[in-house]
Amino acid sequence: MPTIHMAEASPHMAVAVDGQHVLAVGPYEELLAAHPQSRVRTWPGILTQALLNPHGPELLEQAYHPDPREADEFGTEPVTDLSLVEDLDEARWGASARRGLQRMLAHGTVALAGDLTRPVVVEAVQRSGLTRWIREEQPEGLPSLDPFATGGTVVRPLPISPGHHARFAIFDVRDERELAERGAGTCVATVLDGRLLYRRR
Incomplete structure (x- = not known):
């Protein structure tokens, strides 16, 4: 069964995951309509590349x-x-x-x-x-x-696109600017090859 991950501050960037891979990327409502049997995980903040x-x-x-x-x-x-x-x-x-x-x-x-x-x-x-x-x-x-x-360039090495391994993170911030200001300690979840390997309690 696919899982749809949706972050409240970026509903246009929801991700449907099936096994280890990204099944689809797009607005939450469109993904849910296309995959109505999916389990849904809703997070605060934004969903972005890990x-x-x-x-x-x-x-x-x-x-x-x-x-x-x-x-x-x-x-x-x-x-x-x-x-x-x-x-x-x-x-x-x-x-x-x-x-x-x-x-x-x-x-x-x-x-x-x-x-x-x-x-x-x-x-x-x-x-x-x-x-x-x-x-x-x-x-x-x-x-x-x-x-x-670190003071250096922040690298996000893996795209979030259909067919790629599902590797992304969710940060409890309003946008990318706030993420850069507050840092990665705002992470609430990290998905690696479709598995939820970190979730803030």
Whole structure:
């Protein structure tokens, strides 16, 4: 059964998803009329292309993502001074990478760029479904989970069009200008290959 995703501030940009792929894109009312048996998911804000984070190695192999139980010691942001983290073995690197990837999804990210060298990190990325992109040069700006906060160019690598993999995000903002101002922390949902992998609670 197809699913129609519609964001309240952009009803002209509803997306019908069937399995892993985009079935149709267009005004919500037209999609519903064409696919009346669809399940409907209504979101606040706007539906738009998902994001690419250009700082894959910096965020997943050069920073530690604390477990929520470690918040008193490390806080909730990525720890870049790795000397503060004791016993950082491969198991903890893998767990850190998985948490980092979930936090990327929570910022509307479905792709990352840069060479990864730690096998446990590579495995975590492969299992997550995020797409890996080749990075020709060092990206602009500072590494951040929010691509809008890096100071560099924000890249949206994947089109939303029929036949393509269904990869998009919904942000609780009124328009693209507000999204650029407030950043990807406004993400309420991220869809990757048709699966709802992040939903704000």
